[in-house]
Amino acid sequence: MSTKSIASQPNLITKKKRKIQIAPYLFVLPNLLIFTVFIVVPTLLGVIYSFHYYDGLNPMKYIGFDNYANIFTDDKFWSTLGKTLTYAIIVVPLIYACSLGVAILLVQQVIMKGFFRAIFYWPTMISFIIVGLTWRWIFGELGIINAVMVAFDNEQITFLANPFFAKVAVIIAAVWSRLGFFMVLFVAGLLAIPRDFYEAAHLDGASKVKAFFHITLPLLKPTTLLVVMLSMIEAFKAYPLMFALTGGGPNKATTYIVQYIYETGFAKQELGLASAMSVVLFIIITIFTVLQFKLTKGGEN
Amino acid sequence: MTPSKPQKILTYVLLIAFSALWLFPVLWIFLSSFKNNTELYQFPPTFLPQQFTLEHFINAFEKGNFGKYFLNSAIVAITSTILLLLINSMAGYALAKFKFKGGTFILLAFISTLMIPLEVIMIPIFKVLSFLGLYNTLLALIIPPAATPTGVFMLRQYLLTIPNELLEAARIDGAGEWKIYWRIILPLCQPILAALAIFSFMWRWDDFLWPLIAISDPSKYTVQLALSNFIGEFNVDWGSLLAMSVITMIPVLIVFLIFQKHLVNSMATSGMK
Numbered sequence: 001m002s003t004k005s006i007a008s009q010p011n012l013i014t015k016k017k018r019k020i021q022i023a024p025y026l027f028v029l030p031n032l033l034i035f036t037v038f039i040v041v042p043t044l045l046g047v048i049y050s051f052h053y054y055d056g057l058n059p060m061k062y063i064g065f066d067n068y069a070n071i072f073t074d075d076k077f078w079s080t081l082g083k084t085l086t087y088a089i090i091v092v093p094l095i096y097a098c099s100l101g102v103a104i105l106l107v108q109q110v111i112m113k114g115f116f117r118a119i120f121y122w123p124t125m126i127s128f129i130i131v132g133l134t135w136r137w138i139f140g141e142l143g144i145i146n147a148v149m150v151a152f153d154n155e156q157i158t159f160l161a162n163p164f165f166a167k168v169a170v171i172i173a174a175v176w177s178r179l180g181f182f183m184v185l186f187v188a189g190l191l192a193i194p195r196d197f198y199e200a201a202h203l204d205g206a207s208k209v210k211a212f213f214h215i216t217l218p219l220l221k222p223t224t225l226l227v228v229m230l231s232m233i234e235a236f237k238a239y240p241l242m243f244a245l246t247g248g249g250p251n252k253a254t255t256y257i258v259q260y261i262y263e264t265g266f267a268k269q270e271l272g273l274a275s276a277m278s279v280v281l282f283i284i285i286t287i288f289t290v291l292q293f294k295l296t297k298g299g300e301n
Numbered sequence: 302m303t304p305s306k307p308q309k310i311l312t313y314v315l316l317i318a319f320s321a322l323w324l325f326p327v328l329w330i331f332l333s334s335f336k337n338n339t340e341l342y343q344f345p346p347t348f349l350p351q352q353f354t355l356e357h358f359i360n361a362f363e364k365g366n367f368g369k370y371f372l373n374s375a376i377v378a379i380t381s382t383i384l385l386l387l388i389n390s391m392a393g394y395a396l397a398k399f400k401f402k403g404g405t406f407i408l409l410a411f412i413s414t415l416m417i418p419l420e421v422i423m424i425p426i427f428k429v430l431s432f433l434g435l436y437n438t439l440l441a442l443i444i445p446p447a448a449t450p451t452g453v454f455m456l457r458q459y460l461l462t463i464p465n466e467l468l469e470a471a472r473i474d475g476a477g478e479w480k481i482y483w484r485i486i487l488p489l490c491q492p493i494l495a496a497l498a499i500f501s502f503m504w505r506w507d508d509f510l511w512p513l514i515a516i517s518d519p520s521k522y523t524v525q526l527a528l529s530n531f532i533g534e535f536n537v538d539w540g541s542l543l544a545m546s547v548i549t550m551i552p553v554l555i556v557f558l559i560f561q562k563h564l565v566n567s568m569a570t571s572g573m574k
Contacts, residue, residue, distance in 0.1 A: 023478040027395035028407060030388040034448035038429065039414050045425035056428070105316045108309075118557075119320045122327070125553045127507035129525045130546045133532060134326045137333065137539065144329060147345035176326065208308075237420045240509040244532055258420045265424040278421045286416065 049275035056271050067276035077260065077277065081284075084256040087167070088235035091174050095231045096224070099179045103186030104216075117187075121180035128177065132244025135173040136160065163253035166246045170254050173245055174238065182227045189223030190216070225296045229289055236285055257281055327550075334358070334543035341540055357544035365541050369520065370527040371548065377442045377523060378505040378552075384447040385501045386494050393456025394486050398468060408457070411450040419510055427514050441515040442523065446505065452497050459493045460486065499560050503553055524549045 050067055052060035071077050102120055106113060123131065138144055139159040146156045159165040193216065201211045217224075239258040242248055248255035261281065265274030333341060334357055335350040361367040395401075396408050419426070426445075427436075435441040463486075471481050487494075509525045516526060528549065531542050 021399075021401055024395040024399035024401040024404065027391040027399075027478075027482070028404075031392035031448045031453060032407060034388070034444060035411065035414070035450070037433075038426065038445035038448065039417065039422070040410070042422040042425035042429055043414070043417055045428065046422050049425060101315075102319055105312055105319070108312050110312060110316060116316055116320050119324050122554075122557065123323065125503055125507070125557050126327070126550055127509060127525050129507075129509050129528050129532075130549060133528065133542060133546055134330050136532075137330055137543065138326060142342060142344045142346065144346060150345060176323065179323070233418070237418050239420065240529075243509070243529060247533070261420075262423065266427075271424055271428075274424050278424065282417065282421045285418070285421075289416075 046275045046278055049272050050279050051276075052272045054272040054275075055269045057269075060272070063272070067273050068280075070273060071276055071280060080252075080255060080257055080260040083253075084236060084238075087171070087238070087256060088232055091171050091235050092228060092231045094171065094175050095178055095182055096227055098175055099182035099227065100186050100220075102179060103183045103190055106183070106187055107190045117183075120183055123177045124180040126177065128240035129244045131173055131177040132241045132246075135169055135176070136245050139165075139169045160246055161250050163250055166250055166254050170242055170245055173241060174235075177241070178231065178234065182231065185223055185227055186220070189220050193219045221296065225292065229292055232288055232292070233285055236281070236288075330543050331547055334540075334547045336540075338540055341543075357540035358548070360538075361541045361544045361548065365527075365531070365545065367524075367527065367541075367545055367548070370522045370524045373439060373521060374506060374523040374525075374549075375552070377439055378502050381443040381447050381505050382498055382501040384443065385449060385452055386498060388447060389449065389452035389497070390456050390487060390490055390494065391482065392453045393460055393490075394482055396453070397457045397460035397463075398465070408454075411453050415450050415454075423510065423514050430515055435515070437516055437518045437521055439521060442505070442508075442512055446508070446511060449501075452501070455493060455497065456490060459490060463489055495560070499556055502556055506553055 049060070051062060051064060053063050053066070054060040106117060106120075110116070126134075140146070141156065141158050143159075145159070150156060157165065159169055197215050197219075198211055201215060206214070237258055238256055239262065242254050242256065242259060246254040248259050257277075258281075261274050261277045264270050264277060332348070332350060333346075335353050335355070336347070337350075337352055337354045337356060340347055340351055392411075396404060430436045430441050430445075435444075467485060468481055471485060476484070507525065508523070509529065512523045512526045513529070516522060519530075522530065524545070528542065528545055531538065531545070
């Protein structure tokens with residue numbers, strides 16, 4: 001979309017204006033400078049580090065592809081990546097289904113629409129640290145869920161000390177906190193579908209369910225692609241939520257890839273190795289994004 | 302095609318059930334933060350505080366030094382947002398309204414880095430901050446995030462819709478480029494700047510990973526760092542923690558309530574976070 005808009009940009013600069021050509025550079029300069037120092041330089045440095053042995057204190061030592069070779073034989077790295085993938089495979093469809101469901105409810109003619117929308121949107125504005133803390137309080141040994149369990153004659157469970165329940169807790173918290181954001185995208189997508197389509201389908205005697213599968217879903221493809229891509233990338237980057245909710249435990253059950261890289265880099269001081277892991281993570285995220293884009297043909301109909 | 306009555310009832314039942322589920326967690330920590338310690342650790346828990354107390358809030362400020370963290374976060378969120386609005390709109394103006402050598406390249410460079418998450422470059426960023434002497438300073442939280450490609454891109458796209466005749470007329474009247482930016486471009490950008498300001502404030506206020514990398518000195522902690530630090534302690538003081546969480550949510554809640562409609566609309570059209 002960017003190339004198109006650049007091409008259609010009217011040619012503003014007449015010969016007379018060539019004199020003031022320094023102005024655009026001055027306008028871009030502050031942003032470009034900060035951007036270069038804090039995004040471009042670190043990106044390049046990260047790639048350079050990944051080919052070195054570097055503990056952050058002593059001078060770097062060039063070791064070629066050794067860091068990458070180490071990653072390939074690092075079972076923990078792959079099991080952590082596997083856990084992250086499993087998390088993504090569960091959380092992405094859940095977020096998709098829930099946010100689409102709520103969006104469909106919200107585009108109906110209901111009273112207090114703004115109030116309902118606010119309730120769903122509000123959690124997206126709360127930091128992951130507080131989201132994690134909130135659910136930690138709810139899932140705690142003395143928490144409200146255990147109180148309900150006991151009220152129904154079940155045993156108290158220390159949810160967050162149990163690997164399975166800890167993972168469930170993380171997924172519930174993630175869906176709770178992100179639903180509102182994706183719901184807004186779906187509402188916009190749903191409102192863009194012309195009403196005539198549904199009326200025509202109704203006249204043809206199609207049921208609501210049929211209309212949903214044959215009109216709504218196909219026409220929502222661009223939004224769906226956006227939601228799946230964004231939530232997928234988010235799932236791969238998840239860390240702050242787990243930091244507050246489970247601390248990555250119990251026994252590393254909810255330690256996902258970013259936390260693993262963070263610990264390798266900052267706790268174990270293996271900056272070179274951690275940088276190589278970052279490069280691998282970046283490649284994986286890119287592959288997933290491109291793959292989804294290709295598979296769905298860019299979400300076009 | 303008017304919905305049938307059973308369908309309407311079903312819509313409301315589902316909507317109310319879902320929103321109750323979504324409302325409950327925040328309501329629960331809000332209620333819990335006003336309970337005294339005996340009640341807080343009582344099982345099964347009470348729903349409403351039996352003896353309403355503000356002791357946790359007082360503790361958070363007196364013993365937990367929370368006022369300092371709150372102030373740090375406020376300084377960071379406000380100054381970083383002002384800086385962001387200024388430099389993003391300047392860059393957006395240059396990229397939308399000038400054809401200059403390297404302009405397209407700069408724009409593409411900005412956009413392509415949207416793909417590089419902070420999580421991937423956190424280790425070298427730590428090194429760059431240390432090298433520049435910014436490690437453990439609030440400046441490290443204010444300056445780097447202000448140059449967000451998202452903001453530049455949004456402003457550029459918005460400015461493309463503004464007719465060039467307006468700028469041409471000002472130039473003919475002899476206005477300098479800076480004056481045009483300050484007197485014409487900035488006022489015209491107001492709606493999008495407002496939306497961006499809300500997002501920037503929220504991003505900075507809620508941010509955790511960047512402060513985690515840039516700050517280790519407790520006197521420079523932001524609220525999120527302070528919270529994460531308290532939760533990592535062996536004996537978690539839930540009372541203070543809940544009170545701090547409630548206070549931390551208030552600034553964003555205020556911003557949210559004021560701009561709710563505006564925010565959701567602008568987000569729907571730009572699809573950003």
